[in-house]
Amino acid sequence: MKEQFQETKKLILFEEKVGDKKVVYRQHKEDEEKEFVKIYEQKGKDYFFDYDGQTIKQIELRDFEEIPYLFSSFGYGFSDNTVNSFFRYQFDDKRINKIIISEEIESKKVRKTLFLNLNDLSALISSTNQEQRACNDTKKILIKNFLVDIFPEIAFDYKETNNNKKLILRNLNQKLIDQLTADDIEKIGDFYVDASKKYKRADLVKRMTFGLQKNAQILTLQEIIAKYESLLKENPPESSWQKFFDEYITLFDTRYAHKINYKNIATGITKYPDLVLVDIYGYIDFYELKKSSTPLIQYDSSHKTWYWTKDVSMVIAQATDYLQKSKENAISYTKAIKEETETESEEGIDVNIINPRVIIVAGSTKELNTTKKLNHFKNLRESLKDIEFVLYDELLERLKNLLDKIKIK
Incomplete structure (x- = not known):
């Protein structure tokens, strides 16, 4: 049964209970036939x-x-x-x-x-x-x-x-700045540089460009740090970390100029590093990424010492294999990378495979909760040759320190 519950100048609203649902109708006052038009059904x-x-x-x-x-x-x-x-x-x-x-x-x-x-x-x-x-x-x-x-x-x-000039100028305030991303800052910077050239103010263009670059760096790092901290809380699978590093590592580690899609290069191997990066001098680094919760060391009660866990031992063995194969096949790898990265307009990348490194990112300092554990881990880490072992929260501190340095400058 429909019951009236609201009235406006032109409408009368009715509601009807149908099982666990409520159905609402409208009726136009000028409608001589008093037709009910269903507006919506509500369930919960x-x-x-x-x-x-x-x-x-x-x-x-x-x-x-x-x-x-x-x-x-x-x-x-x-x-x-x-x-x-x-x-x-x-x-x-x-x-x-x-x-x-x-x-x-x-x-x-x-x-x-x-x-x-x-x-x-x-x-x-x-x-x-x-x-x-x-x-x-x-x-x-x-x-x-x-x-x-x-x-x-x-x-x-x-x-x-094409928004009008008054609308744009009205919105150039602190509230807008708080909402801008690094890409937004860069776009505004490009516009500003183009606009400044109209008045031939080279000094102003140079000063403003530097400021915009600095702000863009700050915003970019802030975004990266926020995403990094979110991933640390979630403890996602290795594939999520690989996606993160693949997208952002050249932004927060300016040593690197290129990422190589190693799987497209005919090297004759079936197991690939998670990331292959080329620094600004053309030297190659390999990255292996494990989960941030990966156990690092375990205790040997008979010798009263600590040693690498099985997971870490396996990734170290894999890293050693990358280093060995890259040295043995340095000439063919270099040629394959140059051919793969060549385009119609640009030559391929020249790389140097001389004493390459593997950077393993795994685990966190939470596990190293005693001085003895920390010291044994330090000894194990420093004993690795051409392999750098980085903990996830150590890398986070590096990012935060980098952000602080940019702000100070």
Whole structure:
């Protein structure tokens, strides 16, 4: 049985209990036939709205105490007319038929469903509201760019927008700085350098470029450190650490100029280092990465001493094998790397395989909780030839020290 529970100037709202669900309807006062139009079904904290888009037919609000302000509680879709119009009429990808909005789930595409994080959606609507005096085409561009950033597989062209000068200058404040990433700083720096050339101020360009480079370094290292600390807490598999080092090592260790995709090089071996890096002088280093929780040493009660665990012994043996094979096949390796890295416009990389090193990253100082353990580990580590053993939290301290040095400069 439908019961009235709300009335507006033009509408009367009714609700009906159906099992464990509540169904809400609207009725237009001017409708002579008094037709009930279903707005949504509610089950617990989830709301299910029918949507009359060209392809999107349902919008689900997941885990909300009440309907968020970004969405119409009367069944008309998104509260922002531009966003609503876009998803209703412009979004014609037939592979998408449903939207789920949530505060917890990250924005992503799963089969025929788009998951939109409420904060992402709120940021989108804020950006369109800033352009309220601009033409509707500009707003549509912002929405398309938002979708391209989060769902690159959707076929929309990314376009730059031309915001007015007053809007840009109004937003050049501390609040904006706090939100900028290293890439943002670099982009602004490039723009500034180009703009400064208009007035032939070489001294100003040089000074500002140096400042921008320093800020970009600081922001980059801060991002890297934050991700590194997050990984340390998660204790992920070795593949996650390999991905992290592959993406960031040339940013936080400026000794290295190149990464080599060793698996593409015909060296005749089947076991590869996790990373192969070339320093600024052309010398090669190999990296082997284990988990940050890898046990390092164990106690020999009969000799009252400590020795490497099985996992560490195996990775040291593997490192020794890399060093041996690279020395034995130095000429063929050098030639293969040069050929593999050659492009149409550039020659391949010349590398020097003379006394190469292997850097093993594994374990942490948490295990070395006594002076005796620490001293035995130090002796074991220093006994390795051409192998550098680095603990994960030691590397974190190196990153933090590097950040401090840049800030001081």
